[in-house]
Amino acid sequence: MNAFRIRPAVPGDARVLADMLVEAANWNPVRTRPRVTVLDDPSVRHYIAGWQRPGDFGCVAEDAAGVPVGATWARLFSPSDPGYGFVAPGVPELTLGVYPHWRAQGVGRALLRELARMAAARGHARLSLSVQRSNFAQRLYVSEGYVTVASGEGSDTMVRTVR
Ligand SMILES: CC(C)(COP(=O)(O)OP(=O)(O)OC[C@H]1O[C@@H](n2cnc3c(N)ncnc32)[C@H](O)[C@@H]1OP(=O)(O)O)[C@@H](O)C(=O)NCCC(=O)NCCS
Numbered sequence: 001m002n003a004f005r006i007r008p009a010v011p012g013d014a015r016v017l018a019d020m021l022v023e024a025a026n027w028n029p030v031r032t033r034p035r036v037t038v039l040d041d042p043s044v045r046h047y048i049a050g051w052q053r054p055g056d057f058g059c060v061a062e063d064a065a066g067v068p069v070g071a072t073w074a075r076l077f078s079p080s081d082p083g084y085g086f087v088a089p090g091v092p093e094l095t096l097g098v099y100p101h102w103r104a105q106g107v108g109r110a111l112l113r114e115l116a117r118m119a120a121a122r123g124h125a126r127l128s129l130s131v132q133r134s135n136f137a138q139r140l141y142v143s144e145g146y147v148t149v150a151s152g153e154g155s156d157t158m159v160r161t162v163r
Pocket of ligand 1: 098
């Protein structure tokens with residue numbers, strides 16, 4: 001197992017967060033889009049546009065040399081511009097990704113746990129997300145306490161209580 005550490009995300013992490021957003025959008029290797037196409041899509045772009053806005057929070061996993069290997073972050077959305085996993089104003093929606101060569105080494109789970117801790121520390125009661133049911137990541141979310149609260153065609157909105 002390779003060593004990694006987790007630190008809070010900062011404004012200068014926009015690039016790594018964009019990378020992770022592309023990984024999340026392209027989670028299915030048989031249905032990927034070019035990075036520029038993903039990031040031009042308004043329904044995807046709004047997860048990181050203007051990072052880091054007031055209310056945004058997240059964390060980055062780094063290897064022993066300080067090179068980012070994954071990240072998760074959460075952003076508040078409004079009913080007029082909701083994320084795929086929007087449940088209510090005031091409930092931050094998370095995005096999660098790990099670079100392919102660092103997967104299955106515990107980074108994703110560690111990031112999720114730290115994000116839940118950060119959310120609670122900021123006074124949030126819940127975190128939400130959207131996941132395709134065919135993405136194994138859903139099992140990770142279930143094992144971290146996320147519960148399906150709404151279902152669409154092929155995807156679920158999940159929520160966990162953080163305090
Ligand atoms: C989903 C993702 C963030 C998980 O990160 P990760 O660092 O690989 O996850 P972890 O190593 O913490 O593993 C979490 C659990 O998933 C399991 N797992 C990891 N890779 C797996 C795979 N390819 N298939 C099935 N299970 C897998 C692990 O065994 C682990 O379970 P365990 O603790 O019971 O052993 C990562 O795979 C990823 O970036 N995927 C592409 C982007 C994506 O799908 N994001 C989520 C969109 S909703």
